[in-house]
Amino acid sequence: MKKTIFFFFQRTKIKASSFFFLGILIVFLGWPIIGMIAELYGFILLFGGFLPNAVYYIRRLPGLNIVLNLPGISSSYEQEEEDHYGPGYEVGSYTKDYNDGPYDGESDLNVNSNPEGKPRILLMGLRRSGKSSIQKVVFHKMSPNETLFLESTNKIVKDEISNSSFVQFQIWDFPGQVDFFDSNFDCEMIFGGCGALVFVIDAQDDYIDALMKLNLTVTRAYKVNPNIRFEVFIHKVDGLSDDHKIEAQRDIHQRANDELMEEGFDSVNLSFYLTSIYDHSIFEAFSKVVQKLIPQLPTLENLLNIFVSNSGIEKAFLFDVVSKIYIATDSSPVDMQSYELCCDMIDVVVDISCIYGTKDADGAAFDHQSLSLIKLNNSTILYLREVNRFLALVCILREDHFARQGLIDYNFVCFRNAIQEVFEVRMQVQQASHNANTGVGELIQPLNSVALKE
Numbered sequence: 001m002k003k004t005i006f007f008f009f010q011r012t013k014i015k016a017s018s019f020f021f022l023g024i025l026i027v028f029l030g031w032p033i034i035g036m037i038a039e040l041y042g043f044i045l046l047f048g049g050f051l052p053n054a055v056y057y058i059r060r061l062p063g064l065n066i067v068l069n070l071p072g073i074s075s076s077y078e079q080e081e082e083d084h085y086g087p088g089y090e091v092g093s094y095t096k097d098y099n100d101g102p103y104d105g106e107s108d109l110n111v112n113s114n115p116e117g118k119p120r121i122l123l124m125g126l127r128r129s130g131k132s133s134i135q136k137v138v139f140h141k142m143s144p145n146e147t148l149f150l151e152s153t154n155k156i157v158k159d160e161i162s163n164s165s166f167v168q169f170q171i172w173d174f175p176g177q178v179d180f181f182d183s184n185f186d187c188e189m190i191f192g193g194c195g196a197l198v199f200v201i202d203a204q205d206d207y208i209d210a211l212m213k214l215n216l217t218v219t220r221a222y223k224v225n226p227n228i229r230f231e232v233f234i235h236k237v238d239g240l241s242d243d244h245k246i247e248a249q250r251d252i253h254q255r256a257n258d259e260l261m262e263e264g265f266d267s268v269n270l271s272f273y274l275t276s277i278y279d280h281s282i283f284e285a286f287s288k289v290v291q292k293l294i295p296q297l298p299t300l301e302n303l304l305n306i307f308v309s310n311s312g313i314e315k316a317f318l319f320d321v322v323s324k325i326y327i328a329t330d331s332s333p334v335d336m337q338s339y340e341l342c343c344d345m346i347d348v349v350v351d352i353s354c355i356y357g358t359k360d361a362d363g364a365a366f367d368h369q370s371l372s373l374i375k376l377n378n379s380t381i382l383y384l385r386e387v388n389r390f391l392a393l394v395c396i397l398r399e400d401h402f403a404r405q406g407l408i409d410y411n412f413v414c415f416r417n418a419i420q421e422v423f424e425v426r427m428q429v430q431q432a433s434h435n436a437n438t439g440v441g442e443l444i445q446p447l448n449s450v451a452l453k454e
């Protein structure tokens, strides 16, 4: 109900809602034709943004897709889609509508500036491949089902991930119809300061066009900035069987690399991930993307290895609590189940401490002294400790190893202090080079600026 009211009465939709409701009123007052015209106009203004979504789903319905793909019919609705998207887009602009959608977004976007030169992650791919959904689900806690109502992006949407999170960067969500040959598209500016380019391919759709676009994107970007990391999300795999997933990944991997080799881009390295917003795979993939941009990653991993081996722990993840992406883990292999368990534990702890925790000034869900344990019925224990306001260490260990809890607690305090030292050193280096600012900032906010509690 709240979301419906929000949808109709947001500032940008006032005109549309006025026509819609005024039309209803006029019908009741006895002028049905005038009323219905006004109502229809309001309806188109309100819901026109969902048109591409509707067309996209109708095209997938058996039977209807054949009719819609007939020559003449297909060209008419494709033209309509084009009209909806508009002929171009503005670099550096932001659809205000977009962040006012029917979800409880939390961030206050600073879209037109990049004052601290934060690292940039670009989200690219064909229309309806799922770019905006990924961003909203991972960083704005939108539920996957709500993404069905996302309007198409028709301008570059910049999202600053920094207010409530430990990892700091900008995500630029590109419209699907981005055209590199358009004079508005400033390749130097867009790819120049970019850390990673995430290219999203809809695995449920025919991906030949997507592969062509991937090739074009990668070659353009690589020419401008050879340091960009190219990450390919083979997305929406929730609709595929296990065999189909593996086959799609193999095929996409091979075709993409073959095309790059043919064009002489042998040194370009693409990483592939199977993702879906309906499970944790998208969080895991984004964790890996973000980790590659953290300069302190090897140190963090080393610290985790030392902690794990001295405490009898099987697996440990250092989580960014807000986004639930893990910024580091020990060197043992990550299996999806352990990661999901740890994510779920964060949810449980945050929920319980919101309900029962004390309401301190900054409203933190848990503090540096709190310790959370969950005993599973397979003699495994989940152990969670806060490293700072934004970071939590979540470990999985056998119940018999937990007999030495004192040792684990002690090692954790050493681990936390070590992490603090790492970032203090980093902070000093940063301050020393502050005057000679290179333009590419730090992905991680220094610990002493994120209110670490001693």
Ligand SMILES: Nc1nc2c(ncn2[C@@H]2O[C@H](COP(=O)(O)OP(=O)(O)OP(=O)(O)O)[C@@H](O)[C@H]2O)c(=O)[nH]1
Pocket (backbone or CB within 6 Å): 053, 125, 126, 127, 128, 129, 130, 131, 132, 133, 134, 144, 146, 147, 148, 149, 150, 151, 152, 153, 154, 174, 175, 176, 177, 235, 236, 237, 238, 239, 275, 276, 277, 278
């Ligand atoms: N089954 C499934 N559907 C998904 C997934 N991710 C996104 N979608 C759906 O795909 C549709 C398109 O998603 P968007 O995020 O709007 O796609 P986009 O790439 O931002 O599209 P443009 O803004 O037009 O470029 C939506 O209806 C989503 O619900 C997924 O992992 N699985």
